Amino acid sequence: MFAVTILGNNSAIPTLDRHPTAQVVTCNEQLLLVDCGEGTQIQIAKYRIRRSKLRYIFISHLHGDHYFGLIGLLNTLSLMGRTDPISVYAPPELExxxxxxxxxxxxVLKFELSFIPLQPGFSGVILEDKELTVRCFPTQHRISCFGFSFEMQKRKRKLIPEQARAYEIPAAYFSKLQDGADYQRKDGTLVKNDWVTLPPPPGKRYVYCADTLYDVTLLPHLRDADLVYHETTYLHNLQDRAAERFHSTSVQAASLAAAAAAKKLLIGHFSSKYTDLQPFLDESRPVFRDTEIAEEGVTYII
Known part of the structure; x- marks a missing residue:
């Protein structure tokens, strides 16, 4: 399973029904927390997120609505007896x-807490395991800020059964072919793997764009993503205010998603001045049809 669950979709000032930014990315059995605004641990409990599966935390930048909930969450995990380590990827000052x-x-926490610093302007791979590759990239905000790209790996090659049978490869060996192995027949003939398999399909990719100006230089990071989350702090009539505060509007987020040929767009980080979020969809969908509000408590399959 590859999915993202929204825990908070508001910007700096919480409201009674919307919380500061936080999301959980699920990659099969592991959970990754992306930003940790105030009250995140309450949302984790409310939506029954499995704390024990949380291994990595990614903090985009050091404005409070993206990390004020972190110390509370860490303390709670320790009080509940957690001993498994946690790694935090964040600007270096957070440590x-x-x-x-x-x-x-x-x-004194009962578990090992590691900090991996994200230096200003850095772009590249920050985490890779057998299932997932995570990259970060800088966004244009008032302070050093990062977006994150999560790509679920598909490493098994695609078997061509009729080709394998033509080379007299037994079915019991098919799984090894999918892992990339060659096959040696009894007569000594070596059957190359790429004769009987195809490269694995591209992995699914989720891209999280944290606080940022409208910035077309982000397009290479968003290109062809299966799901993009992009902040839309303001409606488009306040684009000047958005620019002054290094934020984006509904139309700007949709424009980037369209230009990047993304498959789906989630919008969030709404200013608390708005009580009705429908106008954000009304402005975004004419520009990029497959746009959704990042609704708290909803899990979006990637």
């Missing part, structure tokens, strides 16, 4: 902030 909070409260 100092969290350590100060722990020191001031004389708190």
């Amino acid at each position: 100092q902030i969290i350590q100060l909070q722990l020191d001031c409260s004389a708190t």
Whole structure:
């Protein structure tokens, strides 16, 4: 399973029914938290997210609505007896902030907490395992800020059964062919793997664009993504205010998704000045039809 669950879709000021930014990416049995605004641990409990499966946390930048919930979540995990390690990918200053909070409260976590610093302007792979590759890229905000790309790997090659049978390869060996192995027949003939298989299909990809100006230089990171999340703090009539505050509008997010040939767009990070979110869809969908509001508690399959 590859999916994203929205825990918070609001910007800096929480409202009674919308929470600051937080999302959980599910990749089969592992969970990855993307940003951790105030109250994230409450949302995790509310939507029954399996805390024990959480292994990695990605913090896009150090504006409070993206990380104020982190110390509370870490403390709760420790109080609940967690011993499995957690890795946090974030701007380097966050390690100092969290350590100060722990020191001031004389708190010692029961699990190993590792910080992997994201240096300003860095772009590239930050995590890779057998199932998932995570890349980060800089976005244009008032302080150093990052987006994240999550690609679920499909490493098994596609078997061509009739070709394999033509080379007299036994069915019991087919799984090894899908893993990339060649086959040696009893007569000594070596059957090359690419004679009987095709390359694996491209993996599914989810791209998270954190706070940012409208920026066409982001297009290479969004290109052909299966799902893109892009902030839409304001409706388009406030595009000047959005630019002043290094944010984007509904139309701008939709324009990027269209230009990138993305398959689906989620919009979020709404200003608390809006109580009705329907106008965001009304503005976005004429530009990019497959746009959805990132609704809290909803899981979107990638």
